[in-house]
Amino acid sequence: MSDGPATVCPLCGVGCRLEPGEGSRARGVAGPANPEGRLCGQGVGAFDVGEERLTEPLVRRDGTLEPVDWSTALDRAADALGGVRETSGPDALAFLGAPHCTTEENYLLQKLARVLGTNNVDNRSRLCHSSTARTLSERLGWPATTNGLGDLGEADVIVVAGANPAERQPVAFNSFVRPAVADGTTLVHVDPVGNRTTRLADHHVAPRPGRDATVFDLLSARLLADGGVDRSFVADRTRGFDRFRESLADLDRAAATAAAGVDEDTLAAVADDLAAADRVAAMVGTGVEGGAADTPAALLDLLLATGSVGRPGTGLFVLRGLANEQGAADAGCVPDCLPGYQEVTDPDARERVAAEWGVSPPATPGMDARELLAAFGGDVRGALVVGENPAVSKRDREWLGERLAALDSLVVVDVMPTGTTEHADVVLPAAAGVEKAGTLTNLERRVQRFPRAREPPGDARPDLAVLSDLGGRLAGDAFDYDGPAEVFDELTRVAPTHAGVDYADLDAGGRQWPFDADGVLYRTTFATADGRAPFGTARPVPDRETRDGLHLVTGGRASEFADDAAAAVVRLAPDDAARRGIETGDDVVVGDGETTLSVTARVDEDTRPGTVYLPATVADPLLRSGGSTVRVRSPTVPSETG
Numbered sequence: 001m002s003d004g005p006a007t008v009c010p011l012c013g014v015g016c017r018l019e020p021g022e023g024s025r026a027r028g029v030a031g032p033a034n035p036e037g038r039l040c041g042q043g044v045g046a047f048d049v050g051e052e053r054l055t056e057p058l059v060r061r062d063g064t065l066e067p068v069d070w071s072t073a074l075d076r077a078a079d080a081l082g083g084v085r086e087t088s089g090p091d092a093l094a095f096l097g098a099p100h101c102t103t104e105e106n107y108l109l110q111k112l113a114r115v116l117g118t119n120n121v122d123n124r125s126r127l128c129h130s131s132t133a134r135t136l137s138e139r140l141g142w143p144a145t146t147n148g149l150g151d152l153g154e155a156d157v158i159v160v161a162g163a164n165p166a167e168r169q170p171v172a173f174n175s176f177v178r179p180a181v182a183d184g185t186t187l188v189h190v191d192p193v194g195n196r197t198t199r200l201a202d203h204h205v206a207p208r209p210g211r212d213a214t215v216f217d218l219l220s221a222r223l224l225a226d227g228g229v230d231r232s233f234v235a236d237r238t239r240g241f242d243r244f245r246e247s248l249a250d251l252d253r254a255a256a257t258a259a260a261g262v263d264e265d266t267l268a269a270v271a272d273d274l275a276a277a278d279r280v281a282a283m284v285g286t287g288v289e290g291g292a293a294d295t296p297a298a299l300l301d302l303l304l305a306t307g308s309v310g311r312p313g314t315g316l317f318v319l320r321g322l323a324n325e326q327g328a329a330d331a332g333c334v335p336d337c338l339p340g341y342q343e344v345t346d347p348d349a350r351e352r353v354a355a356e357w358g359v360s361p362p363a364t365p366g367m368d369a370r371e372l373l374a375a376f377g378g379d380v381r382g383a384l385v386v387g388e389n390p391a392v393s394k395r396d397r398e399w400l401g402e403r404l405a406a407l408d409s410l411v412v413v414d415v416m417p418t419g420t421t422e423h424a425d426v427v428l429p430a431a432a433g434v435e436k437a438g439t440l441t442n443l444e445r446r447v448q449r450f451p452r453a454r455e456p457p458g459d460a461r462p463d464l465a466v467l468s469d470l471g472g473r474l475a476g477d478a479f480d481y482d483g484p485a486e487v488f489d490e491l492t493r494v495a496p497t498h499a500g501v502d503y504a505d506l507d508a509g510g511r512q513w514p515f516d517a518d519g520v521l522y523r524t525t526f527a528t529a530d531g532r533a534p535f536g537t538a539r540p541v542p543d544r545e546t547r548d549g550l551h552l553v554t555g556g557r558a559s560e561f562a563d564d565a566a567a568a569v570v571r572l573a574p575d576d577a578a579r580r581g582i583e584t585g586d587d588v589v590v591g592d593g594e595t596t597l598s599v600t601a602r603v604d605e606d607t608r609p610g611t612v613y614l615p616a617t618v619a620d621p622l623l624r625s626g627g628s629t630v631r632v633r634s635p636t637v638p639s640e641t642g
Contacts, residue, residue, distance in 0.1 A: 006018070006019045006029050006450070006451065006453070006508070007019065007433075007434055007450040007451060007452075007453040008031075008323075008433075008440050008448050008450040009026075009039070009042075009043045009046050009323065010046060010100065010323045010432070010433025010434060010440070011042045011043060011046055011322075011323060011433075012040075012042065012043075012168075012169065012321060012322060012323060013169070013319070013320035013321055013322060013323060013324075013325055013326065013442055013443040014033045014034070014169050014171055014172045014442060014443065015031070015032070015033040015323075015440060015441075015442030015443070015444075015446055015448055015510075016028065016031060016033050016034040016038070016039055016040075016043055016171055017029040017030070017031030017033075017034065017037075017448075017450075017508065018039060018043060018046060019453065020047060020453060020454065021044075024045070024047050024048045025044050025045070025047070025048075026039060026043060026044055026045070026046045026047050027039075028043070031448075031508065031509065031510075032148075032149075032150070032446060032448075032509050032510060033149065033171065033172060033175070033442055033444075033446070034171045034175060035175055036175065038171050038174065038175065039171065040170045040171050043171070046433075046434060047434055047453075047454070049415065049416075049432040049434075050415075050416055052416050052417060053415065053416050053429070053457050053458070053460065054414060054415065054416055054417060054421075054427060054429035054430070054460065055429055055457050055458025055459060055460055056068075056429060056458055056459045057069065057070055057072070057073030057074075057426070057427065057428055057429060057459065058073070058424075058426070058427040059072065059073055059076050059425065059426050059427075060424070060425045060426070065421075065424070065427060070459065070461075070469075073426055073428060074428075074466075074469050074470055074473060075473065076425070076426050077384075077411040077426040077428065077470055077473075078470060078473035078474050080382060080408075080409035080411060080425055080426065081093060081382050081384060081409060081411060081474065082473075082474055083382075083408075083409065084381045084382030084408055084409050085116055085117070085382075087381075088381050088382075089117075090116050090117030090118040090362075091117075091118045091120060091366070091379070092379065092380055092381040092382060093113070093116065093118055093120060093380070093381075093382050093383070093384070094120045094121075094367075094372040094375075094376070094380045094382070094383040094384070095109055095110070095112065095113040095118075095120060095121040095122075095383070095384050095386075096121075096122060096123065096369060096372070096383065096384070096385045096386065096388045096390065097109045097110070097121065097122070097123040097328055097333040097386050097387065097388065098123055098124070098328070098386060098387030098388040099123060099124065099125040099320075099322040099323060099324045099325040099327075099328045100322060100323060100324065100387045100433065101324065101328065101386060101387045101463050102324060102327070102436065102438030102439060102440060102463070102464065102484065103324060103327035103328070103330060103331050103438065103439045103440065103441055103447070103488070103491070104331075104438045104439065104464055104484040104487035104488055104491070105386065105387075105438065105462075105463040105464045105467060106123065106324070106327065106328040106331040106332075106333040107331040107332065107333070107339060107487055107490075107491050108464060108467040108468065108471060108479070108481075108487060109121065109333055109384070109386055109467060110331060110332045110333045110334075110338075110339070111357065111471070111478075111479075112384075112467060112470070112471045112474065112475065112479070113366075114338075114353075114357075114359075114361035114362065115357060115359050115361075115471075115475045115478060116474060116475065117362055118362060118366055119335050119336070119344055119361065119362050119364065119365055119366030120335060120366035120367050120372060120380070121332075121333055121334070121335060121366060122333065122334055122335050122366075122367075122368050122369040122372065123328045123329075123333045123334070123369070123388070124369060124388065125320070125322065125324075125325030125326075125328050125329055126328075126329055126334050126368070126369075127368075127369065127370070128286055128289070128320070128321065128322075128325065129284075129286065129289065129318055129320065129325075130289065131288070131289050131290070131294060131295070131296050131297075132284055132288065132289065132296040132316075132318055133318070133329075134296075135294065135296040135297045135300055136296075136300075136316065136318075137341070139297075139300060139526075139528070139533055139534055139536075140300075140309070140521070140522060140526050140527065140528070140533055141521075141522070141526050141527020141528055142341065142497070142521065142527060143329065143341065144318065144326060144330075144445050144521075145315070145316065145317045145318045145326075145443055145444050145445055146309060146310075146314075146315030146316050146317075146520070146521045146522065147281065147312065147313075147314065147315040147317065147444070147519065147520050147521070148444050148446070148512060148519040148520070149172055149175070149176045149317075149444050150176065150519075151312035151313050151519070151520070152176045152177060152180050152185075152281055152313065152317075153176065153179060153180045153183065153185070153313070154279055154312045154313025155180060155185050155277075155279050155280065155281040155313040155314065156185060156186065156273075156276070156277035156278055156279050156280065156313070157185065157186045157187075157188060157273055157274055157277045157279075157280045157281070158177060158180065158181075158185055158186070158187050158188070158280075158281050158282070158283065159188045159190065159280065159281070159282040159283070159299070160177075160187065160188070160189050160190065160191075160197055160201075160282075160283045160284075161189075161190040161191070161212055161282065161283070161284050161285075161287070161288050161295070161299060162190070162191060162212060162284055162285045162286065162287020162288035162289070162295070163191075163197070163283060163284055163285025163286075163287055163288075163319045164191070164195045164196060164197045164285070165177065165197055165283060165285070165319055166195070166196035166197040166199070166200065167195060167196045167197070168285070168319065168321065169319055169443075172443075173197070177200075177283075178200065181200055181202075186202045186203070186273045186277075187200055187201045187202050187203075188201060188202065188203045188205065188270050188273070189201035189203070189204050189205070190205045190207065190212055190215060191204075191205075191206065191287065192206050192207060192208065192209050192553050192607075192611050193206075193553050193571065193604075193607050193611065193613045194206070194604070194605075194607065202273075203266055203269060203270050203273070204266075205262055205263075205266055205267065205270060206261075206262065207260045207261055207262050208259075208260060208261040208610070208611075209553055209611060210290075210542075211259065211260040211261065211262075211542065212287075212288055212295040212298070212299075213294060213295040213297070213298040213299075213539045214256050214259060214260040214298075214539065214541065214542065215260050215262060215267070216295070216298035216299045216301065216302050217248065217251060217256065217298050217301075217538040217539055218251075218253060218256055218257060218260065218262075218267055219267065219270060219271050219274060219302055220244075220248060220298075220301055220302050220305055220538070221248040221251050221253055221538070222267065222268070222271035222275075223271060223274060223275055223302075223305055223306065224245060224248055224305070226271065226272075226275055227275070228271070228274060228275030228276075228305075228306065229305045229306070230305065230306055230307030230308075232307070233304075233307030234304070234305065234307070237310070237525075237526070237532055237533060238304050238532055238533050238534065238535060239530070239532045239533075239534050239535070240534045240535040240536075241305075241535050243535065243537060244301060244305075244535035244536065244537055244538070247537035247538040248538050250538070251538050251541070252541055255541050256541045259541050259542045259543070261610075274302075274306060277306065277308075279308060279311060279312075279313035279314045280302075280303060280306050280308035280314060281308070281313060281314055281315055281316075281317065282299055282302075282303060282308075282315075282316050282317065283316075283317040283319055284296065284299065284316065284317070284318060284319060285319045285321075286321070294536075294539070296316075297536045298536070298538075298539060299316070300316065300536075301535055301536055303315070303316060304533055304535060305535075309522055309533065310520065310521070310522040310523050310524070311520065311523070312520055315520070315521070317443070317444070318443060319443060320442075320443040323433065323440050323442075324440045324441060325443075326441040326442065326443060326445060327439065327440055327441035327447070329341075330441055330495065330497055330498070330513070331491065331495075332495070334368075335365050335366035335367060335368050336365040336366075338350070338353050338361060338494070338495075339353070339491055339494045339495035339497075339498075340494065340495025340496045340497040340498060341496075341497065342495075342496065344361060344362065344363060344364070344365055345363055345364075345365070347363075350363060352494065353494055356490060356493055356494050357478060358478060359478070367380075369390070373390055373400070373403055374403070376403040376404060376406055376407050377402075377403060377405075377406020377407060378406075380407070381407060381408040381409070382407060382408055382409035382410070382411075383407055383409070383410050383411070384411045384413075384470075385410070385411070385412045385413070385414075385420055385424075386412075386413045386414075386430075386463055386466075386467070387413065387414060387415070387430065387463060388414075388420070389414070389418040389419060389420045390404070390420055391404060391418060391419030391420040391422070391423070397419075400419075401419075401423070404420060404423035405423050407423075409425055410423055410424045410425050410426075411424065411425065411426045411428070411470075412424040412426070412427050412428070413427075413428045413430050413463055413466050413467075414427070414428075414429075414430055415429075415430050415431075415432050415460075428461075428466050429456075429458065429459060429460040429461070430456075430460055430461065430462070430463050430466065431452075431456035431460050431461060431462045431463070432456065434452075434453045434454060435452060435453070435454055435455065435456040435460070435462070436452055436456070436462035436463070436464070437449075437450060437451050437452045437462075437483070437484055438450065438462075438464065438484040438488075439484070439488055439503075439506065441513075442510075444512060444519075445512045445513050445519075446510045446511070446512050447498070447501075447506060447510050447511055447512070447513060448506065448508075448509075448510035449503060449506035449507075449510065464481070464483075464484055464487065467479070468480070468481050484503070485503040485504070488502075488503040489502055489503055496514075497513045497514055498513055498514075498515070499514070499515070500514070500515045500516050501515040549592075549629040549630055549631050550572075550576060550610060550611060550612045550629065550630055550631065550632060552592075552611075552612060552614065552619065552629065552630045553611050553612065553613045553614075554613070554614055554615065554619045567600070567615070567618075568597070568598075568599040568600060568618050569599060569600050569601070569602050569614075569615075569618075570588060570590050570599045570600070570601055570602070570612050570613065570614050570632060571602050571603075571604040571607045571612060571613040571614075572601060572602070572603060572604065572607060572612050572632060573603075573604070573605070573607045573609040573610070573611070574603055574604075574605060576609055576610065576612075576632075577601065577603045580632060580633060580634075581634065582601045582603070582632065582634065583601070583603060584601060584602050584603045585600065585601065585602075586600070586601045586634065587599075587600060587601075587634075587635060588600070588601045588632050588633060588634060588635070589632070589633055589634070589635050590612065590614065590630050590631070590632050591630060591631055592629065592630050592631075595621045597614075597618065597619075597621060598635070599614070599618065601632070612630060612632055
């Protein structure tokens with residue numbers, strides 16, 4: 001029996017509300033993230049999960065997965081995981097969750113790991129924005145977006161870096177960014193490749209890939225020189241500014257500009273707009289992650305220098321890609337933190353959790369997802385994988401298969417067959433997002449409660465029910481729950497971020513955590529030891545690189561439950577295409593010396609010279625081989641050229 005038709009889109013981190021429409025199509029329902037009831041192309045297909053569903057439990061017998069009843073499958077799973085713990089110890093177990101699962105489901109998974117005695121629990125959302133989350137956590141207090149989407153209209157300048165929200169988060173972009181720009185807000189896009197976001201931008205800064213941090217240091221240096229620093233904010237609410245100022249004074253601006261490969265006049269125009277602005281907001285995606293330079297830290301220095309944290313229309317927005325990336329981390333489904341970002345090494349935090357669970361979690365951080373995968377078959381002998389498919393991680397497929405096959409016990413809970421279920425000893429069929437109830441936390445920290453919009457097929461069950469039953473077999477009454485409300489309310493007693501609200505208090509609009517605030521973090525103080533936000537220092541100017549080939553730039557990823565519709569097209573700058581005799585529509589080969597892809601060329605003036613752009617789903621084989629520099633050639637041209 002359905003709890004009601006309206007739910008939250010399970011496909012990306014924006015958190016649009018929707019309900020069943022005609023046929024398999026979804027219809028938008030006005031909510032905080034989609035105030036006009038809009039849906040993107042993916043959202044319209046939210047109820048179209050796919051035809052190849054897992055509908056009955058499976059256990060492996062004589063090498064073959066065979067259907068069984070739930071009791072048999074759960075007993076087998078509990079015996080397998082419990083046996084590993086008994087023979088090899090709790091740290092021989094791994095628990096992998098997913099940002100597709102509800103906050104309550106991720107909470108139960110990490111609780112099961114810790115009650116059994118290990119912190120070996122993780123989910124991939126922690127890796128997607130690791131540098132940004134670390135910067136926010138260490139320097140401001142919480143690894144989360146600082147503001148609400150609704151106050152972007154108060155920004156004088158919005159800086160978008162390493163992201164394409166016009167395409168990847170179109171409802172949020174069209175509902176909040178586009179109206180702000182129409183009302184006079186200046187939009188700055190920092191990205192090596194132009195895209196749909198660039199079309200609306202007043203300024204496009206196109207640095208060499210990996211040089212974004214240098215751009216933000218250059219802008220901070222210009223603000224300092226031109227009197228654009230908010231001295232009152234710096235004096236009252238930050239520390240370390242003198243050291244930051246000295247590092248900028250030592251910055252060779254000419255060398256840095258040349259190394260970044262950016263236009264000086266464009267930088268000057270952006271700096272002028274920043275200096276004139278009272279409120280600056282920044283939005284970042286996965287494009288700012290990675291590399292030796294810490295781009296999120298450089299961008300935060302810029303925001304602090306302009307006094308652009310702690311007020312509406314300011315702050316840093318993390319454009320999380322999947323539905324519950326924030327909620328999975330909030331729930332403690334990470335190896336180093338308990339629910340609410342309490343470090344596992346903190347005895348007070350462990351005591352707080354033990355008072356609720358009756359068991360103290362271990363004090364030593366566990367292995368992260370990459371470390372766990374590498375340890376499969378070695379130190380790690382058994383794994384419980386919920387809503388995740390490590391068989392398609394950015395690693396060599398053959399190596400991944402060997403690691404999964406090397407486990408003594410592998411239990412998988414998922415919606416459909418995957419490369420990981422092929423190696424499983426037990427496969428438990430799960431309900432998809434629209435087929436269960438719970439909460440999701442969107443990219444602005446908004447916790448939204450949603451009902452089940454339709455029944456799951458066959459014998460599939462919500463992950464929460466599966467984890468509750470499995471936890472009962474492994475750990476007893478601590479996993480006896482009557483639905484997501486009881487789990488959420490336990491979370492609020494354990495996690496400081498979620499204190500002060502009950503599941504029943506969450507209406508259709510949801511609430512942003514912390515629930516006693518108005519959605520803007522750090523209005524009066526930062527959640528640091530002294531209440532101040534520290535500045536960093538300017539990054540060293542990178543060497544002018546000599547690159548034999550073209551730098552590969554990739555786009556973001558869509559949910560596994562939605563077709564990315566990414567065409568096999570490579571985009572090249574006109575000069576790069578002309579030197580290779582390539583025209584739009586030509587069949588070309590892109591390769592890094594080991595791996596090659598056959599794609600179609602598109603000559604594109606918005607692509608920075610020296611780079612090529614491929615959608616991430618198309619570029620996967622190159623990413624798996626570690627390729628960052630590629631050659632592009634006609635199929636008739638020898639591989640040594642191009």
